Amino acid sequence: MAFKDAHIVLTSHPSQVFKDSPQVQWGASTPLERGPIVASLTDFSKRNAIGTHSGSYALYRALAATAGQLEIDHRPDLKNTEPVVEFGPYESWSGHKIVSLDPWGAHVYELFQDFLQKGYDIRPTIAVTSAHIHMPELKKRVSEGKLPVDGKVVLEKGDVVVTKAAVEPVWYLPGIAERFGLREGELRKGLFQYTGGMFPELITRPDIKVFLPPIGSTTVYVFGDIRDLANPQKKLTLRVHDECNGSDVFGSDICTCRPYLVHGIEEAIRGAQEGGVGCVVYFRKEGRALGEVTKFLVYNARKREGDSADKYFYRTECVAGVQDMRFQELMPDVLHWLGIQKIDRFISMSHMKHDAIVSSGIKVIERVPIPEELIPEDAKVEMEAKKAAGYFTPEGAPSEEDLKSVKGRQLDE
């Protein structure tokens, strides 16, 4: 491949005239005015984005290409991949309500046919499909008669019908900077320096405003008609969930993640069954976006130091320097992509999530805490600490004294 043996350019520069790259007018009201996002790995003259597709899986693609297992100039055949149900465009797709994903990202195959035919490498950053899911906890609820079979959302054996979407991050850097009250230059410098020097184009190409960061994607699960999310007449039940592999998959009892997730799904289903619509959004932000190594280090320190609720956040700060890195400021973007204007029942106690959603212009009508009986034994430490820190709780926050008395299991127990 000629490209492979080409001279290595360490970074491109704005002085190199890339007249072939389409202009991006972020927030424009039509897709053609906005322009396609091009992150080609072979034709740099057409690029208008820093980084590349597939988030952190870009590394695996690079490995595959280098090892000769993938032709790097392979163009995806997108026939028949389009969304299984059409929705949008919504008013929220223009302007700066959305800065961390591409609202047109599911439809590049139709919208940018002209560009594709001229050889531009444009890829979907969103895919929308349908599925049947079955979770043992929900099947149990069905068999106990606590969750009705309606033949539409919940099928006979307890299978649940969903529409689901995978959403890759697409960052509009001026918008991200604005969201955090930073100058764009500060943001670019920080992202470059504090990652150990990732993507010099963040510095050398201030004219390129879009960045595809190597982070995880987001998944949306919808119960009922996805179009109803944008209909204020339809009652919406919604949970925003941040990944916790240890609980979500393996059921670790030190936190409430899977129980609360399942509860959110059940409530979302119920909402759909009652004529409304339900939605659960799953973010890949393991261990408060600190990662699992940090999480396990903190577990050890907590357990070795008596694991009381009053010291819950303290040990995370000691190890990580912060309590949390999830940046809920960007989280509402996906809700705006779905056209959501208000949430009738918000299945979350997080004040950070709540405040971010409300600040972004979405109303939250009712907040639903996790039912007491779903909190695993060892997770009481987390729950009480979070309530004291501002999590929503109808019965009021625990006192400093209360927190000291809530203790978790020891390591050898």
Place this chain on the structure above:
Amino acid sequence: MAFKDAHIVLTSHPSQVFKDSPQVQWGASTPLERGPIVASLTDFSKRNAIGTHSGSYALYRALAATAGQLEIDHRPDLKNTEPVVEFGPYESWSGHKIVSLDPWGAHVYELFQDFLQKGYDIRPTIAVTSAHIHMPELKKRVSEGKLPVDGKVVLEKGDVVVTKAAVEPVWYLPGIAERFGLREGELRKGLFQYTGGMFPELITRPDIKVFLPPIGSTTVYVFGDIRDLANPQKKLTLRVHDECNGSDVFGSDICTCRPYLVHGIEEAIRGAQEGGVGCVVYFRKEGRALGEVTKFLVYNARKREGDSADKYFYRTECVAGVQDMRFQELMPDVLHWLGIQKIDRFISMSHMKHDAIVSSGIKVIERVPIPEELIPEDAKVEMEAKKAAGYFTPEGAPSEEDLKSVKGRQLDE
């Protein structure tokens, strides 16, 4: 912070004498000869690695620091974070059996105290903790009397006691290149170019041999005594599992991921209960490391084109250019870190996983397919296609004709 306002260096160069950075002798038999991995974000003169810690979460850290929520020079307080059980060092920790993780990564706090006291920013890349997990499927098995309560691995209510480890990627570039039959320079060039220009130091610093890539971590779950993994006298039951969020968490019925994972855990528990030891390794390689957007695009194309087993792999290749990007070549590293020399019962049908493990010098005695009754209805397409492609199956691979007749659900069903 002085650092924040410093002149931006786009990439460092070997001609700049960084006499403070410790030498890394990858594969040396003692940790001090090997040397610590230093990926400091503030003191570049001490670095001996490209990239930085926490895999893809490094982006969130950069955002936190830029937004002023984290002091970038915060040093983790590692007191009480050390592993809950000691194991190793094993013979496999020296040499080049391990090139994609740091075998000493769980013990930096003790091993490199001298360096830490001199101000080197050295962080654990592995954390080992213990937990109780409870999965509804296992609780059901316990309540049905099919999985015994032994009070040690399986507790009364069906809770399961585990030791678990989170492992961050640490790539020794010459070793990775060797594994794929590439020259080191080719690998560096490919990783840089095919990610859209990530980390110019891959090119400009051929003297730096270690790279911390922004990809997901790996989690090890051990049932029984983790030290028994290295004891050939102890029967080992093991599953290597690649993440599939749609099934592992949400129970999507298009694949066998969660059912096979749960079966692997049950068999691992059983092995431990019978005096052996069990292990499940969980890799963050969503959708065969193609990511979830690609996965959902492929689902749509499959379903719209009749979804028969004979075309299963074809649609992935159309969209992604390859069938699979998981690179099982690196997977056995974590098994060598655990001291594993043979696997008595391998709970996987993948020939790619099997072959990678055997090629790395670990014996596989028995291969255990997923029990027929655990295969969800819509997952038969995947299962038959995989058997035809070389997956292990005691009853022999299906024919081309067989494959045509195995069909999945349509999108609107």
